[in-house]
Amino acid sequence: MVSVSVHADAATGLIAPSQYVDPGHHAAELDGLFARTWVFVGLRLELQGISHRGVNVGNKKLLVQCDGEGRPRAFLNVCSHRQAQLCEPGTHSGPVRCPYHGWVYDREGVPVGIPQKQAFPQVVAAPQRFRLTEYACETAGQFIFVRLAAQGPNLAEYLGSQFDFLVRASEGMASIQDEFRQDVPANWKVAIENSLEGYHVPAVHSRTFMQTDGMDRAEAAPRFFFEDRLHSHLEHAAAPDWITRFARMESKIGKWPWRFEHYTHHLIFPNLTVTSFMGYSFHIQCFEPTVVDRTTVHSRTVGVEFVGATPAGVKMMEHIYGDGHAFTRKVFEEDGEICRKVQAGLQCAVRPGVLAQGLEDRVKHFQQAYARAVHALQ
Numbered sequence: 001m002v003s004v005s006v007h008a009d010a011a012t013g014l015i016a017p018s019q020y021v022d023p024g025h026h027a028a029e030l031d032g033l034f035a036r037t038w039v040f041v042g043l044r045l046e047l048q049g050i051s052h053r054g055v056n057v058g059n060k061k062l063l064v065q066c067d068g069e070g071r072p073r074a075f076l077n078v079c080s081h082r083q084a085q086l087c088e089p090g091t092h093s094g095p096v097r098c099p100y101h102g103w104v105y106d107r108e109g110v111p112v113g114i115p116q117k118q119a120f121p122q123v124v125a126a127p128q129r130f131r132l133t134e135y136a137c138e139t140a141g142q143f144i145f146v147r148l149a150a151q152g153p154n155l156a157e158y159l160g161s162q163f164d165f166l167v168r169a170s171e172g173m174a175s176i177q178d179e180f181r182q183d184v185p186a187n188w189k190v191a192i193e194n195s196l197e198g199y200h201v202p203a204v205h206s207r208t209f210m211q212t213d214g215m216d217r218a219e220a221a222p223r224f225f226f227e228d229r230l231h232s233h234l235e236h237a238a239a240p241d242w243i244t245r246f247a248r249m250e251s252k253i254g255k256w257p258w259r260f261e262h263y264t265h266h267l268i269f270p271n272l273t274v275t276s277f278m279g280y281s282f283h284i285q286c287f288e289p290t291v292v293d294r295t296t297v298h299s300r301t302v303g304v305e306f307v308g309a310t311p312a313g314v315k316m317m318e319h320i321y322g323d324g325h326a327f328t329r330k331v332f333e334e335d336g337e338i339c340r341k342v343q344a345g346l347q348c349a350v351r352p353g354v355l356a357q358g359l360e361d362r363v364k365h366f367q368q369a370y371a372r373a374v375h376a377l378q
Helices: 023-031 121-125 155-159 161-170 188-195 240-253 311-346 361-375
Strands: 039-043 051-057 060-066 072-076 090-093 111-113 134-140 143-147 173-184 223-225 232-237 262-268 272-277 281-291 294-304
Touching (some): 023 281, 039 051, 060 134, 134 161, 173 311, 232 361
Antiparallel strands (some): 039 143, 051 060
16 A cells, blocks of 8 residues: 655655655556546547557556547557557557457457458447457647546546636647657656746756757746646746747748747646747657656657738748757757656655755646645545
8 A cells, every 4th residue: 555654844755765666666656656646638620531550558468549539548558359459559550450350349349350260250239349458538728637446526527627728728629749659767656746836956957958049048947837636837928039039930930829028837637748939849758667666757748829920930930940949959858867866865865855945936836746646546
């Protein structure tokens, strides 16, 4: 059973060092926390036509595809015949086909193509009985989520105010501009917490974030939002010269669906972050808890539609996107290395960390949400 140490001192972290390094605790998280919560598994635009996607949620291997009405559905990634895994992680074109004996499943998970079907009269007579095991699957705009538990809140209830944000962010999402999957040698909670505070930026990102000129340096601090018990986000105003720059380019680059004049970073508990600067693209990262000391980060940058763009404006945005991709990967490398060092320290740490007031309030909020979620499993 998972346990969380809760301390009276507000400055003391709510997660004990052992809970970042103990394999048994990690296994309990997969069986409990990740089974009870809604977990992001992909985008609708990644399931165009007849296709399916292999994903991992908690300790389950699933596949996601759209049914005949275009509604995403999630199924256990196990053939009804002899339990072979149906597909590998990632997106696959065509219908679901078992690699072992060639059974084919339709969009509702029903076996419809069985080699030598006369040998399976019970399946031919009632194929619905041999349908793939299905799990709850709902969407917020382009964002697809799965819940393993049979009972629980619907997605809108779970997401709270973040539901409207994801729906609005989805407007005009057109294509994946950049994508990579890479391991970070640290527990998933270390990677999440690192993404939630800027206190480490001067020491870790002196040649990346500290050199960017997109943020308003006059802002004393970004604004934090904690209206949701599980999720949080921040907003940091864009520099006035950047706002002016984009206004001048508008006649060439066109208009995009949701323009705002700040940088925003959203945590969707437990392991999804969505960020954007001014809304012209969205950076989506899912922190998959591979093993106790390794996290697989799936990173996507999604571009949006521009109305009224000229050929020169398209080239401008390609250049801006290209610079953004290089910047994202460099920052990822820097964060991966510092997360490795944090994980190494946690291996021999004897007490919870200390959280700065203000600077690390989002880390505190995450740990409080984590403590509540885990306590509910006891």
